[in-house]
Each structure stands twice: as C-alpha cells, then as structure tokens.
Amino acid sequence: MRESRLMLIQYVTAAAAVVLVALHLLLQGVLVPYETAISFGTVLASYRSIFSILFLEVLLVVVLVHGFNGVRIILQELRQTLAWGRWVDLGTVLAIVISVGYGTRTILLAVLVGPSA
Amino acid sequence: MKDFTLAVQRFDPSTDQKPSLDEFPVLFREGMTVLDAILQARDYADHSIALRYSCRQASCGSCGMKINGRPRLACYTQIAELKSERVVVQPMDNFPIIRDLVTDLSGFFEMHSALLPRILRSDESEMENPTAEYLMSPEQLDRIHQFTYCIKCGLCTSSCPTVGTDSDFPGPQALAQAYRYTMDVRDEGGAERFQLLDTQHGVFRCHYAGSCSAVCPKGVDPALGIQLLKRHVMSARPPRAKGEGAKVWKKEP
Numbered sequence: 001m002r003e004s005r006l007m008l009i010q011y012v013t014a015a016a017a018v019v020l021v022a023l024h025l026l027l028q029g030v031l032v033p034y035e036t037a038i039s040f041g042t043v044l045a046s047y048r049s050i051f052s053i054l055f056l057e058v059l060l061v062v063v064l065v066h067g068f069n070g071v072r073i074i075l076q077e078l079r080q081t082l083a084w085g086r087w088v089d090l091g092t093v094l095a096i097v098i099s100v101g102y103g104t105r106t107i108l109l110a111v112l113v114g115p116s117a
Numbered sequence: 118m119k120d121f122t123l124a125v126q127r128f129d130p131s132t133d134q135k136p137s138l139d140e141f142p143v144l145f146r147e148g149m150t151v152l153d154a155i156l157q158a159r160d161y162a163d164h165s166i167a168l169r170y171s172c173r174q175a176s177c178g179s180c181g182m183k184i185n186g187r188p189r190l191a192c193y194t195q196i197a198e199l200k201s202e203r204v205v206v207q208p209m210d211n212f213p214i215i216r217d218l219v220t221d222l223s224g225f226f227e228m229h230s231a232l233l234p235r236i237l238r239s240d241e242s243e244m245e246n247p248t249a250e251y252l253m254s255p256e257q258l259d260r261i262h263q264f265t266y267c268i269k270c271g272l273c274t275s276s277c278p279t280v281g282t283d284s285d286f287p288g289p290q291a292l293a294q295a296y297r298y299t300m301d302v303r304d305e306g307g308a309e310r311f312q313l314l315d316t317q318h319g320v321f322r323c324h325y326a327g328s329c330s331a332v333c334p335k336g337v338d339p340a341l342g343i344q345l346l347k348r349h350v351m352s353a354r355p356p357r358a359k360g361e362g363a364k365v366w367k368k369e370p
Contacts, residue, residue, distance in 0.1 A: 004351045007321045076317050080285040085317050 006069060013066035020059045047110040060103040068095045120145050121196065123154050125166055126207040129216050136214075138205065139163065145196060151184050152191035155206060155218070167217035175334055178270030182218050183207040188272040188332045209275035211288075225271050228287045232295040232313055237306025251303045264297035264342055266335040273329035273339050285318035289329035292320055293339035296346040311350050320346055 028037045036042055046052040072092040076085060123143045128136035141158035152170055159166040168191075170180040175193040184194055185205055196204065212220035238244055267290060274280050274288040287295075295314060299307040314320040320343060329339040 002315050003317055003319060003321050004315045004347075004353065007347075008351055073322075077279065077283040077286075077322060080283060080318060 006072075010066060010069050010073070013062045013069070016058075016062045017066050020055070020062055023055075024059060047107070053107060053111060056107055057104060060107070061100055064096055064099045064103070068092050068099070071095075119202075121154075121201070122203045123158050124203060124205040125155065125158065125217065126205075127166075127217050128208075128214055130214060136207075139166075143204075147197075149196045150192055151182075151189070151194045151196060151199075151204060151206060152180055154196060154204065155191060167215070167219045169219050176268060178268035181209050181220075181270040181272045181275065183209055183275070188275045190270060190272070190334045193334050209271055211275045211277065211280045212271065220271070222271055225274055225288065225290070226269070228291040229269065229294060232287055232291045233306055233310055234291075234294040234298055236298065236301060236304050237309065238303070239305055253302055257302045261297045261300050263337050264293050264339075266337050267294060267297075268335060270334065272332045272334060273337075276328040276332045278326050278328070279322050279324060283318055283322055286322045287314075287319070289323070289339035289343060292323065292346060293329075293337065293342040295320075296342035296349075299346065299349065307349070311353060314346065314350050315353075320350055323347070 028034065032042070046056075069092065072088055075088045078084070121143055123141045124138045125141065126136050127133075127139050141162045143154045143157055146153075150173075152173065155166065155168055159168070168180065168182075170192060171177040172179070173192045175190050178190070180191040181188065182191055183189075183206070184191065185199055185201060188209055191206070206218060208214050208218050208220045212222060212225065215221050236244075243249075269290060271290065273293075274290050277286075277289050279286045280288045292314070295310050298304050299310055323340075323343045325340060325344065327340045330337070330341065333339065
C-alpha cells in the first residue's frame, strides 16, 4: 500500500480515536460515576447492547491500528534497507491482526458465554 | 563589544580520532561577521583552518556552519548579535566532515537533483525552440515565490531531526523545491515527483519539527512547503490535474 494511504489511515484513526476515547472516558467516570461504570451489572449490560458492543469493537480497531501504525513509522526510520521495511510492515500487519483478533475474542466471549444478567 | 575568543572545531577524518576545539583571540571591530572572525584567525593565527566561503553576502550559501550551536551562515551572522564573549564554530550536523568546518554536500545535492527540481513539460520542442511565452499571474507566483529564494546552503537539512535518523529522507531543502516546481503552473511533472515522494522514506517522514524554517537565512519556510506537498501527494493529484494548469497561457507572438 502507498505510504500516503497508510498516513491517511493514521490521520483518520487519530481523529476517530480522539472522539471515541473521549466518549469512552465520559461514560466511564464523568457522565456515569466510575463506581457505577465498573460495577458487575453495568459491565454485563454493556455486553448486552449491540451499540455498546459495536462501540467497543470500533474503539479496539481504531486504537490498535493507530498505535501499531505509529510504531511502524518510528521503526521505519531506524534502518533504511528494503528488507527491514518489509519486515516492519509485515510485523505491523501481524500485530494488528493478532491484537484485534484477541480483543474481539474477549468481547465475543463476554457476549456469548458470559453470565446472564 | 570587546575582543572575544573564537573556538573553532578542528577535525581531519584521515588523521584524527575525534574533533577538538582550538581557541583564538580575535580583535573585534564594528560590523564584524563570524566569517570575518574566522578569516582573521586563519590569516593571523593558524593558516590551516579549513572553511568554505565565497560571496560574503548570503547569496552563495557556501559558509553554512553551526555557530554557538545554531546552524547559520557565517557571512550573515554579526558577532555583535551573538552577545557572547566566546563564539564556537562547528561544521553543520547531518553532513560528513571533510575537514574542520568543511562538510561534504554531495549527498545533499543528489537528493535535491533526485526530486526533479526543474520545469518538466511534454512539449519539449516548444521549450527548446519557443514560439511564445508561458506566463504566470502574480497570484500564481505568490504561492511559490518564497521557495525560489533557496540558496541550497544546507542549513535546513543540517537542523532536520529526521535527516539525522533517516539517511534516505530527502530533507527539507529537496522537498521544498519539489513543492516549488510542482506548484509552478508551467510544470507538468507533479505525478512523476509524487511517485518519488510517496515512499516509506519520502515526504511523510517529516514530523513537522519546524527547525528547517527556523534556521533558513533567506526566510524560506520549508516546513510549510512540505506540509502543503503532503496534501497534494495524499490526494495523488498534482495541481495541473485539477485544472489549475489550464490557466497557463501563451502570449501571442
């Protein structure tokens, strides 16, 4: 993929992360008191709402893509060989896929096999 | 201002293990520049000080060096403005040292040349044997005017943190000139330049430290040009493709 496309993804995910993380923090301690937000019932309820599930999944993808792509940019500057660039790109894709997969698995476990309310 | 001490970094890569500073007392006179001070030290104290200079009026860009830690032109820096009793001159960072204050700029010029810093057009016959003039409006000139002041002194590149870590990064001078020619309404080579810029070590490795613009002795703002260039590369459409080039017209002979 062209570098400009990767950087566009980086900028879009940065803007999205600002909104999503702000919203997440608002719901985890500002609009909803922190003790309530982390109570068993509230957490369980969040995994019963399709909007909440989608919000968590999108937040997961946006933050991980932005974070790992950022690390890729830093690593690209360490060495200037073609092989290094390819390994860094490959490692970044793997890291994103594995991390998003593991995070999605956690969400699905809570949704599908978690205790009923 | 009274007489001061000039500390010159000495280093010959063929014989020395590491650089050292030699100090010379210099007689101050009104209007004295750092270049004048170095030449005084060379003429009266040590003939072996190596430096590069030519025009003495900030036009040729030859005497770029680090003066009291900041990249500057020696001929354009007054001793009085430094407000220091000890003036330290060192070669520019990010360039190999040939000797003392002289750095190797060949890689810098190769980067500049690689990004096609010239008007590229398909009608070569018209350029070789012109039948009319390509005109440019004052507004169109305004967008690139400041970038035409670049004297290729290398100060911006020596101050760039990305150049320090990424040897394949073209640097602010080359990128600003790529912007200057891409935005020239007479140019048709934007797409070709974008191919060279849209790479892992291309224009997007600029993290906008802004030090290039802070040190430019000609008032050029390379950081601005690079950010604007990023926008055009991201849209993958050089200005001409958007129809701006259509404003180029030929004056009737």
